[in-house]
Amino acid sequence: MQVRASLREVLQRFQDDERFKNHITYWKTIPAQSARTVPFPDDLDWKIRNTLQQQGISAVYTHQAAAFAHVRQGRNVVTVTPTASGKSLCYHLPVLQRLTEAPETRTLYLFPTKALAQDQKSELQALVEEAGLPIASETYDGDTPSSTRQKIRTAGNIVITNPDMLHTAILPHHTQWVSFFEHLEYVVIDELHTYRGVFGSHVANVLRRLKRIAAYYGGAPQFICTSATIANPQELAERLIEAPVEVVDNNGAPSATKHFLFYNPPVVNHRLNIRRSALLEARDIAQQFLQNRIQTIIFARSRVRVELLLTYLQHRQLGAPPIRAYRGGYLPSERREIERGLRQGDILGVVSTNALELGIDIGQLEACVITGYPGSIASTWQQAGRAGRRQGESVVVLIGGSTPTDQYVLQHPEYFFGRSPETARINPDNLIILVDHLKCAAYELPFTDGERFGGVEVGGILEFLRDAQILHHAQGKWFWMSDAFPAHEISLRSASQENVVIIDITHRGSERVMGEMDRFSALTLLHEEAIYLHHAEQFQVEKLDYAEKKAYVRAVQVDYYTDANLAVELRVLSEDATTPGERIAFGLGEVSVHAMATIFKKIKLETHENIGSGPIHLPAEELHTSAAWMTFSEDLFHQMGPADLEQGLVGLAHVFQHVAPLFVLCDPADLHVVAQRKAVHSGEPTIFLYDRYPGGVGLSEQVYHDFERLLTEAQSVIEDCPCEAGCPACTGMGSARSKLLARTLLNHARQGGGERVG
Amino acid sequence: MSDDRAVLLQERLARYRAHLGMATDHGERLLKRRETPPSALAESDGVTTVERRFSLSDRHGRYRLGQFRDAVSAWQTVDADHPLSAPHLAAEDLLFFDTETTGLHHGAGTLIFLLGYARLLDEAIVVRQHFLASPAAEKDLYATFLEGARGGQHLVTYNGKAFDWPLVCSRHALLRREVPDLPNFGHFDLLPACRRLWESELPSCRLAVVEREKLEVIRVGDIPGSMAPAQYFAYLRKQDFETIRPVLAHNVMDVLSLITLYTHLSVLIAGYRRREGITNRERMAVSRWYESLGQWALAGEGYQIVAESAGPWQLAARVALGRCLKRQGDWQGSLSTWEACLPHLQVAPTREAVLVEVAKIYEHRLGDNASAYRYACQARDAWRAKWRALRQPPASPCPHDRRLARLQAKLGCQGSVEQGGTRNMAMDGR
Numbered sequence A: 001m002q003v004r005a006s007l008r009e010v011l012q013r014f015q016d017d018e019r020f021k022n023h024i025t026y027w028k029t030i031p032a033q034s035a036r037t038v039p040f041p042d043d044l045d046w047k048i049r050n051t052l053q054q055q056g057i058s059a060v061y062t063h064q065a066a067a068f069a070h071v072r073q074g075r076n077v078v079t080v081t082p083t084a085s086g087k088s089l090c091y092h093l094p095v096l097q098r099l100t101e102a103p104e105t106r107t108l109y110l111f112p113t114k115a116l117a118q119d120q121k122s123e124l125q126a127l128v129e130e131a132g133l134p135i136a137s138e139t140y141d142g143d144t145p146s147s148t149r150q151k152i153r154t155a156g157n158i159v160i161t162n163p164d165m166l167h168t169a170i171l172p173h174h175t176q177w178v179s180f181f182e183h184l185e186y187v188v189i190d191e192l193h194t195y196r197g198v199f200g201s202h203v204a205n206v207l208r209r210l211k212r213i214a215a216y217y218g219g220a221p222q223f224i225c226t227s228a229t230i231a232n233p234q235e236l237a238e239r240l241i242e243a244p245v246e247v248v249d250n251n252g253a254p255s256a257t258k259h260f261l262f263y264n265p266p267v268v269n270h271r272l273n274i275r276r277s278a279l280l281e282a283r284d285i286a287q288q289f290l291q292n293r294i295q296t297i298i299f300a301r302s303r304v305r306v307e308l309l310l311t312y313l314q315h316r317q318l319g320a321p322p323i324r325a326y327r328g329g330y331l332p333s334e335r336r337e338i339e340r341g342l343r344q345g346d347i348l349g350v351v352s353t354n355a356l357e358l359g360i361d362i363g364q365l366e367a368c369v370i371t372g373y374p375g376s377i378a379s380t381w382q383q384a385g386r387a388g389r390r391q392g393e394s395v396v397v398l399i400g401g402s403t404p405t406d407q408y409v410l411q412h413p414e415y416f417f418g419r420s421p422e423t424a425r426i427n428p429d430n431l432i433i434l435v436d437h438l439k440c441a442a443y444e445l446p447f448t449d450g451e452r453f454g455g456v457e458v459g460g461i462l463e464f465l466r467d468a469q470i471l472h473h474a475q476g477k478w479f480w481m482s483d484a485f486p487a488h489e490i491s492l493r494s495a496s497q498e499n500v501v502i503i504d505i506t507h508r509g510s511e512r513v514m515g516e517m518d519r520f521s522a523l524t525l526l527h528e529e530a531i532y533l534h535h536a537e538q539f540q541v542e543k544l545d546y547a548e549k550k551a552y553v554r555a556v557q558v559d560y561y562t563d564a565n566l567a568v569e570l571r572v573l574s575e576d577a578t579t580p581g582e583r584i585a586f587g588l589g590e591v592s593v594h595a596m597a598t599i600f601k602k603i604k605l606e607t608h609e610n611i612g613s614g615p616i617h618l619p620a621e622e623l624h625t626s627a628a629w630m631t632f633s634e635d636l637f638h639q640m641g642p643a644d645l646e647q648g649l650v651g652l653a654h655v656f657q658h659v660a661p662l663f664v665l666c667d668p669a670d671l672h673v674v675a676q677r678k679a680v681h682s683g684e685p686t687i688f689l690y691d692r693y694p695g696g697v698g699l700s701e702q703v704y705h706d707f708e709r710l711l712t713e714a715q716s717v718i719e720d721c722p723c724e725a726g727c728p729a730c731t732g733m734g735s736a737r738s739k740l741l742a743r744t745l746l747n748h749a750r751q752g753g754g755e756r757v758g
Numbered sequence B: 001m002s003d004d005r006a007v008l009l010q011e012r013l014a015r016y017r018a019h020l021g022m023a024t025d026h027g028e029r030l031l032k033r034r035e036t037p038p039s040a041l042a043e044s045d046g047v048t049t050v051e052r053r054f055s056l057s058d059r060h061g062r063y064r065l066g067q068f069r070d071a072v073s074a075w076q077t078v079d080a081d082h083p084l085s086a087p088h089l090a091a092e093d094l095l096f097f098d099t100e101t102t103g104l105h106h107g108a109g110t111l112i113f114l115l116g117y118a119r120l121l122d123e124a125i126v127v128r129q130h131f132l133a134s135p136a137a138e139k140d141l142y143a144t145f146l147e148g149a150r151g152g153q154h155l156v157t158y159n160g161k162a163f164d165w166p167l168v169c170s171r172h173a174l175l176r177r178e179v180p181d182l183p184n185f186g187h188f189d190l191l192p193a194c195r196r197l198w199e200s201e202l203p204s205c206r207l208a209v210v211e212r213e214k215l216e217v218i219r220v221g222d223i224p225g226s227m228a229p230a231q232y233f234a235y236l237r238k239q240d241f242e243t244i245r246p247v248l249a250h251n252v253m254d255v256l257s258l259i260t261l262y263t264h265l266s267v268l269i270a271g272y273r274r275r276e277g278i279t280n281r282e283r284m285a286v287s288r289w290y291e292s293l294g295q296w297a298l299a300g301e302g303y304q305i306v307a308e309s310a311g312p313w314q315l316a317a318r319v320a321l322g323r324c325l326k327r328q329g330d331w332q333g334s335l336s337t338w339e340a341c342l343p344h345l346q347v348a349p350t351r352e353a354v355l356v357e358v359a360k361i362y363e364h365r366l367g368d369n370a371s372a373y374r375y376a377c378q379a380r381d382a383w384r385a386k387w388r389a390l391r392q393p394p395a396s397p398c399p400h401d402r403r404l405a406r407l408q409a410k411l412g413c414q415g416s417v418e419q420g421g422t423r424n425m426a427m428d429g430r
Ligand SMILES: [Zn+2]
Pocket: A273, A721, A722, A723, A724, A726, A727, A728, A729, A730, A731
């Protein structure tokens, strides 16, 4: 009879067994924390108290009490706590409390997705029902039947929705929501950290519109936010709502000891620095847990990998409780079933895409295996948060993939543990996003001369819109004068209106629009034969109708991704800030990018081998955006020669492309890097990093301010890489000397950095 | 903002035109100095009210305008609880109402720039139009409308329940503190009526189509309603009243057509028993409408007329007549009506339904189980024939089996009832 090992014994095995111990590059033990609670707030209604007590809650955590107190004193608040720390009570309690005092009060709950909204509705309704409070709470989204909509508009105490609905359905129709806006006291924003980049910049403007409409009806709602751990929750919240915000981070929820292991698969090809497949390593490590009946969640980065892992593990688990897959789009009932299965021991393991990352509750497990770095510190912590019970130890194993980003993180644990998580950037004043929402706002209510939008002076933009015959100015007011409905033309998920619509044609007869993408990104991501990832599922582009702006895609399962080459001409239009120096200078400004896709390569997922290529026939695109750049002195021409200089720049650009997104918290595709031997504006060797979104969302500003650190990190990537002459994980494989030449350039730069004056 | 920065901003905006989904014109028009704003003189006169009178003897399409008074009184001749019936209304109470707007969306940015209505006033038809000469004067627009429409009780519109009136309410909500409340108008929306009567024969139920095909209204030099927003935008730019005049003329035609349409619909619906001026197709549609309202006697009268005339609607009218007679408790009447049309009924679903109805009357009302059984068997045969015609096995067991079994038991027959399920179908197929 097989004797099962405990979690502790499995961990001991990892420390002893040659198979594992040599590849565990870092082992951190996070000590247990006991619960810190305080009695219920004095002013908490007895009905709410009773209900909590019936659920076994006799006190509140310190952070819940702090959030409650701030809200009661009329302040905006953002609570920053890890997964499963009871954060939803931080807003439910003050909102319900207020409703016991003033039943006519209205509250808006905003969640980034429909699924989260549905989850929270069930939780909230259960609470309200048990407390016997006469509170109507309902989701308002695309699935809400029109008969219910009317009722929600006129009588919903708590309206649960997402920013897209607020943008297209609620604000433009505010005249149907008069009593809602007249009594709107609170706006709850959950998962605040997801509102960053383009999406966050849009949402900030939607909130400007919300506040403007609320003010029109005589209100000024208070904001109650929660966020996962990021470096700048207060800054983000204050930029989003444009008002002072108190931060609550005294997490009082208990946690048990947690082990966090970094596991880097062994190198199997030294010349090319190729490592053993993370997927196979994940299988072997997960098996150590599963065969000892330790409940485990395994994260993989794509649906294909989820399926593969599931198959591997099921093969080895005959007779044991089943292992289930979890992907995006599951209904709450299906999640409940998995959760129940885990609780009752009917389900031993779950293999999931990052669909589970976002706040959706499936309970807590003992072990978590993350296959490949999820892309940001914040989302890694969110996935890791799936393991960790109130009592008993838990373990998280992060297995490195062979991408440069993965390798950087695996080899620099201090990046992950040492520094605070990433900064979430938004740029609500991105001119394109701002103009788009100004149109929506003007549609909703005419602007008055001198009126500001958020903090922005908008007279010039209103004039522009008048000249474009969209607004009409009369008697000090700016009237919407077009038969268009602007919110329908503006997607919160992309920066420009000129989008390519992505149509899934997998199932004949039930073709569906699955998303859209800006034209510039479409050049490299939606060309014919491209593999397009959607919620971790693979699709192949069958046809791109560029004139009609439609891409037709079909679901596939392949073991490669595609990577397109973009021929770029970049011109500096204006220099907004410069940091001059003797050998190297930095700049920031607006650029025009003329880009043309040339060819694409098919690259094998695990090994990064090039397994095929093809041409791309698409017209050139023009992009106006912001960029940061570093310029080397001209004398490098003579010192290195033009050919070597170019190769060095290309190698360095390759490193930046992988390292920079780590420091500005963005998708690598959102920040492009281009090297020019002779920049048009200065004639000097230059590397540009530009925002992919028209107008920029603040990524290049941050690069500009962090250039020194970027150089330091780039240097350590090159020095620490075990390859000989350059590999995909560092300077790329453009030439046999790229590593050497990039190093030469860096040394040159490091000897004389600039004084910052910009 | 300093001048330099203002120019820079305009330059950036011009560069971003493509990203903003606007046509690029390389900023030429944008950077040139803008025209002077419209003169204050034109603006101060924020709302223009135009009034036109028409004689009751003026003809608009197939009726004289004054005939709508006969239409109102025609409703007094039928004892019908009908959505277009106006037993308590006088002709003077009706407001034939239509708007012109800056768009077709319902959002807060769609403006009504013209409110037009026709009504009977001092023995004439008066069309009054309130035109929003400046969007800043919306408050005055609704104030003058509420004043001008005073005394009206009941709106007559075309799609006004779904579009015009909700939009009026939406605009009014924005001004609710500055203007009096909207009256609680009654409302006849004529679009649903047109759909019921003519959807199957007209290419669409747009007012222009109905005018042409049913009302004999001919418009000369009319601009289409879809041009109205663009005309209004052009008017605002040029401040030239001539630009908007065609829209006003179009709106006059619209409200006059509402009078003719209401007259015609009343003639058809209230006067559906008349031999002239109504087709059997229309009479069927009117009768179906009465039937859906539970007005069995009125519906039956209409069906009766069609049933007695030769033509394509005869059989359908007889089947429907049987239904109405049954609803009124006239079992014998409905039975004889249905039995008479059964030999002519070939279409499987209708035939099957009628057979079931007949079987039910024999079983439950007349206690004649043998006849009921005979008809139920025929119903089962019709059901089988339907599936045979579809060339596929039935999706569910035969719905008549239970009735057959029950009747067989009542008749005291021995031997099992033939099952109507798939097994038999397979045998039939051999
Ligand atoms: Zn390398």
